[in-house]
Amino acid sequence: MKIAFTTKGTEWDSKMDPRFGRTEFFVVYDEETKELSFVDNKDVENEAHGAGPKAAQKLSELKANVLITGNGPGGNAATVLQKLGTDCYIGAGNMSIKEAYDAFKSGSLQKF
Amino acid sequence: MKEIVVISGKGGTGKTSITASFAVLGDRDVVIADCDVDAADMHILLQPENAQSEDFYSGELAVIDQDICTQCGKCFDVCRFEAIDVSNGIHTVDELSCEGCGYCARVCPVDAITNIPLNVGKWHIANTRFNQPFVHAKLGIGADNSGKLVAHVKNMAKEIAEKYNRPYILVDGSPGVGCPVVSSLSGAHFVVLVTEPTVSGLHDLKRVYELVHKFHIKAGCIINKSDINMNKTNEILKFLKEEDIIHLASLPYDENFTKAMTDCKTVVELKDNKLKDILTQSWEKIKKLA
DSSP, X not given: OEEEEEESSSSTTSBBOSOSXXXXXXXXXXTTTTXXXXXXXXXXXXXXXXXXXXXXXXXXXXXXXXXXXXXXXXXXXXXXXXXXXXXXXXXXXXXXXXXHHHHHHTTOSEEO | OEEEEEEOSSTTSSHHHHHHHHHHHHGGGEEEEEOOGGGOOHHHHHOOEXXXXXXXXXXXXXXXXXXXXXXXXXXXXXXXXXXXXXXXXXXXXXXXXXXXXXXXXXXXXXXOEEEEEEEXXXXXXXXXXXXXXXXXXXXXXXXXXXXXXXXXXXXXXXXHHHHHTOSEEEEEOOSSSSHXXXXXXXXXXXXXXXXXSSHHHHHHHHHHHHHHHHTTOEEEEEETTGGGOHHHHHHHHHHHHHHTOEEEEEOOOOTHHHHHHHTTOOGGGXXXXXXHHHHHHHHHHHHHHO
C-alpha cells in the first residue's frame, strides 16, 4: 500500500503540513518496498485559485491509496479524492511524519 | 503556536471591529494577519507603522507587442472575456477584463502576445500602534483576492510568531466561502464565527460553518447586536446547540462601536463600557479553547 502525507519536509522526522492543497510537499511511503519518496508541491502552492483540486490531481499521479493530512481537503478536492478512491485520514497536522504513520497504523486517526 | 481565525460569512456583522479588539487585548501574545484583503480595513484601527512592503504577483496578463502585431484580429475572435479592445484598427488588452487564460497567445500567428505575471498589489509587514507585528495586504483596483495571497500573509505571520515566540496568530479571515476562506481556515486551531441576528446573518453563518465543520476545526460564535432581534438570536442559539458550536458571547447593540470607530480606535479602548468586559471574557475563553 502507498501512503501519502502532506508535509513541510522530506524525512521521517519532518513536520506534517496541516494544509492539503497548499502543502509544501507530498511524501509517499510505499509499504511494500519500504521506500520513502517525495514530490515538491511548489507549483500548486503558486496557483492563485483551485490549489485543492490540482493537488488532488497530483496525488492521483502518485497512485497513493491513502492520504494522511491535517484539516482535510476542501469540498472540490474531496470530490476528486472520493472519485479516485483515495482514503483520507485527518488530524495529523501537528505531528511528525513518523508520528502520523504510527497514529494511522494504530487506528487513532479520524477518517475524513 | 495556535492559529485563531475570525470569520463571519456575512459582511457588516462586526468581524473586523471584534478582531481588532482581540488584537488589542492579545497585546504581546499575538501576531496579527489581515486576510480580508478585498476590503482590508483593520489597518485603520491598528494604524501600523514602519511597513516593509513587497509587490505581490498573482495570475497573468496578456500583453500585445505592437511592433510584431499584424492586427489580424484572431485574438479578438477567441477571447471570451471581451478583453481585446480594438480602436482605429489597433488591438490592445483591457487589463481589467483579461483573465490571463493565454488563449490569445496560443492563436496569435506571429507570436506577438505573451502572458506576464500580474502585479495585483502589495503585502506589508508592519507594527501596530501597540507595537505588535501586523501582516496585511492591499490589492490594486480590480484585483481579486486569492487563496495564494491569503496563504502568503498567513505564512509570513507564522514565521514572525515562531521567530519572536508569540503564542497566537490572530487572523481576520476572508469573506464568503470560496478559495480565500478555505485558505484562511486551513491550518487553523480555532475559529471564531461572528454573526448578527438577521436572516442573512444566520443563513451565511450556516453556510460558512459547513466549511469549518468539513475541516474539523473547533468553533465558537459571537452574536453581535444580539438584542435587536431576539427571535433570530434564539434561532442562532438553537443552531449553535445543534451543531455543538460554543456560544462565546452575545454582544448588545451598542453605539460605542461606532464611537470608537470614528476615533480610529477599538471598542475595548473606550472607558466604562460593557462591551470591553464581554470581549475580554471572550478573548480569555478563546485562548483556552485554541
